[in-house]
Amino acid sequence: MKSAWVVRHLAFEGLGVFAEVLEQRGYRVRMFEAPVTDLAELDAGEPDLLVLLGGPIGAFDEAVYPYLAGVLQWVEQRLASGRKLLGVCLGAQLIARAMGGQVRPMGVKEIGYAPLTLTAAGRTSVLAPLHASIPVLHWHGDQFEIPRAPRTSRPPPPARIRLSPLATPCWRCSSIWKQTLGRSRPGW
Template sequence: MKTVVVFRHVPFEDLGTLGDTLHECGYQYHYIDTPITALATFDPLHADVLIVLGGPISANDETGYPFLSQELAIIRQRLAQQRPVLGICLGAQLMARALGARVAPMGVKEIGYGPIQLSSAPQAAVLAPLSDIPVLHWHGDRFEIPDSAIRLAGSQVCDNQAFSLGKHALGLQFHPEVSQTGLEGWLVGHACELELAGLSLGELRQQAAHASASLALAAQQVMTRWLDQLHT
């Protein structure tokens, strides 16, 4: 069975619906909670796939969170060797930084369910199942597209929502993985941020109730497409 290592930054931001898809595609995964795990002995090239999840910190804050320096080094080494990496939100921002691109605040929060618009690049076909599906957005920073990568999608609030590098690397600013039940953990874990932003828990729950079933199916299709292309 193929192996997946999942870098997780906070427990409630996990693989969500993508965990079942990995198993169905013949992958066995395990989490590494990077804030509390020593990464010095981690072999960056060992796993078949590395997935780097989101988290409520800045991709630029190695001073406050020194483990980010190790994550960046691991991601950079895998990308240099064209070993598969999938990044979601913070994970995609770290991928962008590892490839030399800038990550900076947008000046506004993008939180809630909304559509993405796919670019005209042929590589955007991997995201085609999501073209008419509201996805979960939850970020205040924006990555620039690395020089070596292809822009795949944007939204009305954030022009850069996804990029790819070859067939082996996919960065997603949005969250395809969160289920309706899983969102409840986010509402607790991000309670302070939501209060400061003046966002309604009831509205977010309504959005999730409307979108989650379709999003789960589309996310499964995207993940399967990406994993399949690793072997073509």
């Protein structure tokens, strides 16, 4: 059975629809609570898939959440391993930071449902089932950018990059998925 390690930053954040998708794809899920787990003792390259969940924390908030420094080091190790990585919301911000990208406040909060509009690259990616589909929940106050990352979606204003592959096999997203994810990339 394939393994999926999930890093949770706050107890009320969970896998949501991802839990069913991972189960359907034959993954055994192991949850880690980032604030109380010594990630340095774990090999970031070990699981078949590493998922970094979100939360109402900024990727630059180490002063308030000192454990984030260790999570960033772990993300860097995972990226170096070349193994599958998915970042959702805060997880996506942490991937951006680990790659040297900017993460900063947007200046406004974006809360509500909106559809995703995919670029040409996005329409040929794992995100293709989401093009012009049902609206997804957006709950953002920060934005991030990755150096040299291909864009796969055009989010509604005011946010910037939201969904894009860093390189096969790493994905980051900042929308909260409600439906259609089960039709995503085979093999994940």
